Amino acid sequence: MITISDLHKIYRLGVVEVPALRGITFSVHRGDFLGLMGPSGSGKSTLLHLLGLLDFPTRGTIRINGIDVSQMDDDERTDYRLRKMGYIFQDYALVAELTVLENVMLTALAQGKSEQESRSSSRDVLDIVGLTNRLDHLPKELSGGEQQRVAIARSMVNRPLILFADEPCANLDTTNSRAVLDQFHTINQELGQTIVMVSHEEWHKEYFHRIISLKDGQIESDVVQTHDRP
Numbered sequence: 001m002i003t004i005s006d007l008h009k010i011y012r013l014g015v016v017e018v019p020a021l022r023g024i025t026f027s028v029h030r031g032d033f034l035g036l037m038g039p040s041g042s043g044k045s046t047l048l049h050l051l052g053l054l055d056f057p058t059r060g061t062i063r064i065n066g067i068d069v070s071q072m073d074d075d076e077r078t079d080y081r082l083r084k085m086g087y088i089f090q091d092y093a094l095v096a097e098l099t100v101l102e103n104v105m106l107t108a109l110a111q112g113k114s115e116q117e118s119r120s121s122s123r124d125v126l127d128i129v130g131l132t133n134r135l136d137h138l139p140k141e142l143s144g145g146e147q148q149r150v151a152i153a154r155s156m157v158n159r160p161l162i163l164f165a166d167e168p169c170a171n172l173d174t175t176n177s178r179a180v181l182d183q184f185h186t187i188n189q190e191l192g193q194t195i196v197m198v199s200h201e202e203w204h205k206e207y208f209h210r211i212i213s214l215k216d217g218q219i220e221s222d223v224v225q226t227h228d229r230p
């Protein structure tokens with residue numbers, strides 16, 4: 001569903017050029033739970049941002065369902081970002097003054113759904129992530145793992161084609177990290193949700209179907225895992 005070919009990204013800092021990606025080619029398939037791994041500075045976040053249409057490549061092409069992204073105008077890109085993609089980052093970015101339910105509803109309302117529709121679709125996704133008994137809590141009244149599950153629910157409320165997650169467990173202990181990874185596993189298995197997740201934790205590998213490892217802005221390995229998750 002996303003095919004990238006010979007993708008390059010060069011950041012320019014004044015006169016200095018930083019080559020963050022140097023010729024990346026692969027496809028993300030529907031239903032993948034893909035892990036992007038590699039050492040710090042290898043280009044993982046840069047690649048995720050390009051895949052998620054949050055930034056532009058210096059060279060190379062990105063096709064989503066056959067459509068060349070560089071041919072999209074601003075409205076089309078925005079439409080993709082708002083309606084067809086979901087994003088989860090390491091800091092959750094929940095609104096502190098709003099309850100769990102309201103945090104998720106906000107995203108649904110922002111897309112023009114009615115209040116009733118927003119409420120019901122938000123309840124549905126919060127049920128999927130196991131937070132039905134926390135709807136009226138404020139973010140500060142949740143564990144880190146629960147907060148991140150709210151962020152997952154929020155990213156899913158508009159049923160995106162693809163979920164992008166950049167180190168969603170970076171601020172979590174092992175127990176909460178497992179809760180979040182189990183949640184990704186569930187939505188991938190039961191809803192067929194396509195997920196692209198950045199991680200540099202070795203033990204997260206057991207959750208991914210496929211692992212692309214980056215090194216110095218290039219693909220070092222691309223491995224499909226056949227083992228069952230423990």
Ligand SMILES: Nc1ncnc2c1ncn2[C@@H]1O[C@H](COP(=O)(O)OP(=O)(O)OP(=O)(O)O)[C@@H](O)[C@H]1O
Pocket residue numbers: 011012013018019020038039040041042043044045046047200
């Ligand atoms: N906005 C920017 N301007 C200049 N250079 C950047 C910018 N963002 C990233 N870089 C550089 O590009 C390279 C890749 O960065 P990137 O953030 O993609 O790495 P990463 O694999 O996500 O690392 P980490 O595991 O630390 O998050 C690094 O050398 C980084 O210093």
Ligand SMILES: [Mg+2]
Pocket residue numbers: 044045046
């Ligand atoms: Mg990063």
